[in-house]
Amino acid sequence: MKDILYMVGQYIRHHRVKTIILVLSISLIIYLPSGLRVVVNESAESLISRAGSTPLILGAKGSPLELVLNSLYFDTDAPESFPYKEYLRLGESPEISAIPLHTRFRAGEFPIVGTSMDYFNYRNLTVASGENLVFLGDCVIGFRVAERLGLEPGDSLISTPSSVFNLAGAYPLMMNVQGILAPSGTPDDESVFVDLKTAWIMEGLAHGHEDLQQDGLNGSVLEREGDNIIANASVAEYNRVTESNMQSFHFHGDPGKFPITAALVFPGNQRAATLLEGRYLGEEEVVHLVDPVEVMEELLGTIIKIQNYMITGIVIIGLSTLATTVLVFMLSLRLRKKEIETMHKIGGARRRIRAILVSEILSVLLMGALISLILTTLTAHFGPAILKGILLGGGA
Amino acid sequence: MIPIDMRHYRFILPVLLVLIAGCGQKQPASETASQDQLLSVAVVNYPLAFFAERIGQDLVDILFPVPGGTDPAYWVPDKQGVTAFQSADIILLNGAGYAEWLNTVSLPGSKTVNTSQSISSRLLMEAEGVTHSHGLEGEHEHGNLAFTTWLDPRLAIEQARSVYEAITREIPEREAIFADHFHALEQELMSMDAMIEELVSRDPGKTLIFSHPVYQYFTARYGIPALNLHWEPDQVWDGQMARELEQIRHGTDAAWMIWEDEPLPETVSRLRELGVESTVFSPCANTPDAGDYLEVMKQNIENLVPVYDPDLGTR
Amino acid sequence: MIEVRNLQFEYPGREFTLRVPSFDFPFGSTAAITGPSGIGKTTFLLLLAGYLVPGEGKVTINATQLSEMNDRERRAFRIRHIGMVFQEFELIEYLSALDNMLLPFRITPELELTREVVERARDLSGAFGITGLMHRNVRRLSQGERQRVALCRALLTKPGLLLCDEPTGNLDPVNKERTLDLLMETVQQSKTTLVVVTHDHLHLTRFERVVDFPEISQPLTAHKEEGGDRP
Numbered sequence: 053m054k055d056i057l058y059m060v061g062q063y064i065r066h067h068r069v070k071t072i073i074l075v076l077s078i079s080l081i082i083y084l085p086s087g088l089r090v091v092v093n094e095s096a097e098s099l100i101s102r103a104g105s106t107p108l109i110l111g112a113k114g115s116p117l118e119l120v121l122n123s124l125y126f127d128t129d130a131p132e133s134f135p136y137k138e139y140l141r142l143g144e145s146p147e148i149s150a151i152p153l154h155t156r157f158r159a160g161e162f163p164i165v166g167t168s169m170d171y172f173n174y175r176n177l178t179v180a181s182g183e184n185l186v187f188l189g190d191c192v193i194g195f196r197v198a199e200r201l202g203l204e205p206g207d208s209l210i211s212t213p214s215s216v217f218n219l220a221g222a223y224p225l226m227m228n229v230q231g232i233l234a235p236s237g238t239p240d241d242e243s244v245f246v247d248l249k250t251a252w253i254m255e256g257l258a259h260g261h262e263d264l265q266q267d268g269l270n271g272s273v274l275e276r277e278g279d280n281i282i283a284n285a286s287v288a289e290y291n292r293v294t295e296s297n298m299q300s301f302h303f304h305g306d307p308g309k310f311p312i313t314a315a316l317v318f319p320g321n322q323r324a325a326t327l328l329e330g331r332y333l334g335e336e337e338v339v340h341l342v343d344p345v346e347v348m349e350e351l352l353g354t355i356i357k358i359q360n361y362m363i364t365g366i367v368i369i370g371l372s373t374l375a376t377t378v379l380v381f382m383l384s385l386r387l388r389k390k391e392i393e394t395m396h397k398i399g400g401a402r403r404r405i406r407a408i409l410v411s412e413i414l415s416v417l418l419m420g421a422l423i424s425l426i427l428t429t430l431t432a433h434f435g436p437a438i439l440k441g442i443l444l445g446g447g448a
Numbered sequence: 449m450i451p452i453d454m455r456h457y458r459f460i461l462p463v464l465l466v467l468i469a470g471c472g473q474k475q476p477a478s479e480t481a482s483q484d485q486l487l488s489v490a491v492v493n494y495p496l497a498f499f500a501e502r503i504g505q506d507l508v509d510i511l512f513p514v515p516g517g518t519d520p521a522y523w524v525p526d527k528q529g530v531t532a533f534q535s536a537d538i539i540l541l542n543g544a545g546y547a548e549w550l551n552t553v554s555l556p557g558s559k560t561v562n563t564s565q566s567i568s569s570r571l572l573m574e575a576e577g578v579t580h581s582h583g584l585e586g587e588h589e590h591g592n593l594a595f596t597t598w599l600d601p602r603l604a605i606e607q608a609r610s611v612y613e614a615i616t617r618e619i620p621e622r623e624a625i626f627a628d629h630f631h632a633l634e635q636e637l638m639s640m641d642a643m644i645e646e647l648v649s650r651d652p653g654k655t656l657i658f659s660h661p662v663y664q665y666f667t668a669r670y671g672i673p674a675l676n677l678h679w680e681p682d683q684v685w686d687g688q689m690a691r692e693l694e695q696i697r698h699g700t701d702a703a704w705m706i707w708e709d710e711p712l713p714e715t716v717s718r719l720r721e722l723g724v725e726s727t728v729f730s731p732c733a734n735t736p737d738a739g740d741y742l743e744v745m746k747q748n749i750e751n752l753v754p755v756y757d758p759d760l761g762t763r
Numbered sequence: 764m765i766e767v768r769n770l771q772f773e774y775p776g777r778e779f780t781l782r783v784p785s786f787d788f789p790f791g792s793t794a795a796i797t798g799p800s801g802i803g804k805t806t807f808l809l810l811l812a813g814y815l816v817p818g819e820g821k822v823t824i825n826a827t828q829l830s831e832m833n834d835r836e837r838r839a840f841r842i843r844h845i846g847m848v849f850q851e852f853e854l855i856e857y858l859s860a861l862d863n864m865l866l867p868f869r870i871t872p873e874l875e876l877t878r879e880v881v882e883r884a885r886d887l888s889g890a891f892g893i894t895g896l897m898h899r900n901v902r903r904l905s906q907g908e909r910q911r912v913a914l915c916r917a918l919l920t921k922p923g924l925l926l927c928d929e930p931t932g933n934l935d936p937v938n939k940e941r942t943l944d945l946l947m948e949t950v951q952q953s954k955t956t957l958v959v960v961t962h963d964h965l966h967l968t969r970f971e972r973v974v975d976f977p978e979i980s981q982p983l984t985a986h987k988e989e990g991g992d993r994p
Binding site for chain 1: 809812814834835838839840841842843845846847849853855856857858862866867868869870871872873876900916917
Binding site: 143146149150151152168169170173183184185186187188190247249258293298299301302303 | 524527531534553554556558613
């Protein structure tokens, strides 16, 4: 056996380029369909499982896919927002519980998720260091956010203005990092969580400033209309919530009209779910309920269809590549005819000579298979994250 | 201390009997619950603490961290206080904008119960109060609702009902017991309502002056015309107060001042000189020094008797 | 003793038939086979080696009848007892000089590649003056060096019979002389029987016997030899 392997080794060493090309061709033939299947299956599983833990999602009428992707993964463009009173409507039924979401803002590359503390229980998120949300202006960050920005509890994190053309509207808020979540292997690791009210501060719907009734601030008063004081633009607003200024923070306008981007809905039973779905069938409703599993299955169905077409294409190309590989082997044998003849002439055993030739082919096949196995394993590990990144596209 | 005419006992006795009977109705729990089975109930004011205690009794552990002497509506918790609320099984909110600190903290929505959700259509706006807005086109700061909802016994019943439903959702197997407790409380509140209604009916339309505008639900319930000042019970009498009183009384025959707490004796005598008698009607927002919510309300009713039934004795 | 009786061989599909009615050659001596191109000298050599099988007649090498053996037995006999040297050297291009010498030991279970064999290869290389080239790829050797590697390969198995087909045909006169000297010296020392097909008349005197192939064969038809017969 060692003589055969020696001869094969020497042959391969001498014909490196040809061998590498053959090995790569074979590895690609095997890897492409298997890798594709692995990445799609792993991604599908993870996408469906995250969707599966959310029975229903309430959102503004529009693209169900956009709503589901943003509500589950945060990293896509936020869907149209809808009034907070629609979320409060859900609370009218004791059999329905819900969690509001607001995802219109980012802190650099990371989405800021305005929500309630129930979100952490729902997603089994625990605080690994520091504490959970307590006061307005607090944030709790995923461990990847902490890692990449080098943040610890007690540090600050500033939100990114949603538009440089509307600085007066949505202004950046310096958030107080209260805690860092334990790794969960989900998009929550790359998100910044705040109380919904803190998100409304970023919207410009709530703010803090000095008391306009106090003496010394008359310069900030534009006029008085009955019991209402109209302030002018010189009123300095706080861009950070601190212990000393917290009580000055207040809301302007009716909170029922404040925006949220989604509500995760948990009906207590099927009857409650059916009644709820019926409620939103009317044309006059500004919101609709979507089943995230259905939406993801539709998306994945499309992806799987594409996958199947791609695999068919790859198989066809693979067959032609295989045919070319066989041709290369046959030509190689023809080129080695003289060498083979010499071995026969000097008395080489027919079986041994055949074994040497076959082993060269098997070695190439084995190396190709090994490389494709390594690539498939790497794909199984990294591929789902890459595919998710492609699917979700990254939010602005 | 304001002297009480013994003839008041004629009226008081039936009230006492009902209230004492009600107090005695603290139902024993079918078993004594161990500490770790207790439902932890955090509340924002004393009336809700009372309702939760009366309904849940041995099966609930009430968390009401507001220190005595502090108005719970304006209390601001520290971090420990907030995390204590976050850890409770149920967080009972008064609703109607009560406790502004709720706007600056994070609480789990699934645990919070707005006890005035079911009566939201009956909430009243504050008649007075300064708001502000930014720019000529800006939205006003969110308007203030009056929040002493428990001073209307009928609204208090609905709040108590919310408490009962919330506690029952957590411990459904005890529903029958909680229902009994709630109905007993309901009866007492309805009796109280009937008493007050009957008392006020003796002099309907009588205008009263209130030291603070915190009696909106009480005056609305019983149709009491109200004039509101912003006086503290421990405020020292001065000329400004006299002028404010004169201004507010002008054109009315208001002759009684209703205080949240005992005023200074000098203030009482100054008012008397100006033809205004004083009595106390405690809103009972925080834990009383003595007694409980019903006992305080009992005392409040007693204190109103001379207002509406002068024949029972003058001061 | 090499014995050939009534040998007849035809290449399938070709108009060439080789007939050798009788040929004897004692072991331990040297013989040169001469004759014009295309008359079957190389074919005869391959028949003696047992690589080609005669249609009729028999070939006996030292009392072993090759024509009675099956393919596996002939190969085994050939690789153990017969060394072969070709005009084109027929070295394996992707192996070094040493690996080419050791080739017979790698392509059959009949021979075992031991340390002793490797030492013997070094000794032979030394005798042929190519010790320093042992680890060099044969493509980087001169013609003379390549032929010496081919000789070492053939002699390494200590064959009783060495068959050479135009071993110096592609060499220049200097290398030709040198190669022949080495060859003769080696076969004399090891008492190896040597049969060489050659066109080189200048060196025929070095052989104990010179066989004019047309005298021992009776080809019915001839074809032009181009670099040696091929089966």
